Amino acid sequence: MRASSRATLAERAQAPAELPELPDPLAWRSLVPADVDALTALIGHIEATDNPPYRTTTDEVRDYFDPGQDYAGIGGFDGEGKLRAFGFVRLRHGEAQVRRVFLSGGIEASLRDRGVGRAILDWQLARARQILASSEYAQESDVTALIVVDVDDDTGALAHLLASRGFAPRRYYSQLRRDLTVPIPELTVDRPLYVEPWTPSIDDAVRRAHNTAFNDVWGSEPLTPQEWQRERSHNVPSWSFVALDRSSDRAQVAGYLMSGRYEHDWPALGWTEGYTEILGVLPAWRGRHVAGALLTHAMRAYAADGMQYAGLDVDADNPTGAIGVFGRLDYEQVRSSAVYMLEI
Known part of the structure; x- marks a missing residue:
């Protein structure tokens, strides 16, 4: 009899000894870093067909194979050796509060509605359970583990498929934009607060402040200096500010x-x-118009460089009060998405 009333992660994962078979006529094999170009081309083809409001770069695809995570990828190739479908499973190292396994995948339009997507998802779920059962946390009983899929608001078929496998939407996000031709209000902070341009010398202090500010935000984990830099690979210093x-x-x-x-x-x-x-915004300074002042400084910087809009994503359950700030500054919702989860 176990001393704990809760089973270990390995016991809860119920990892299968074998993975489910994937359908013909595609030839299936594990994806490796040498497949980055083929995978980028496939994702580009899928995005050109489905037209989501983003495009995936080669660098972003290369991150699928980041050694700072446990990962597994499967690819389906046609008779000419062209990649036509894929599925990925990724468990990041270093998460302290919740172990999250992220699933992603895609299929060329010509192969849809043939059961390929269902087969890939079943393979991913089985592989995710194996990864959790063999992870460094496998014998822990107090660890929470989630299998996670991001779902855009216009992908109802995917949402239906996930629901059939026990997933449920647990978090909701809104994509907002703000027209920069609309006059930008003058928002200031009271002294001794000052809004100043970001500089490299302040960067690590900002990282530490970020870890504090997001301590009460769902899904946020403390970032090391290396993770902080990786998370901001597209950072524009002249558009960034510090209070x-x-x-x-x-x-x-x-x-x-x-x-x-x-x-x-x-x-x-x-x-x-x-x-x-x-x-x-750090807890001690919330309610003092810091977020609004930072946003309006950024808006002016965007507009000065010819941008048409200011954009951002926001968690519908954000506990900091930021959503009200965005509304007062004339941000409008343009899209939404949900995070579907299956708890192990």
């Missing part, structure tokens, strides 16, 4: 806004935008 409290000799980071430039997404979006990747 500093200079009430003492040593300035404290009260808030920060880091922006990205995703030019490869603009044709799919239909407009140019400065994208607010990360916006955070």
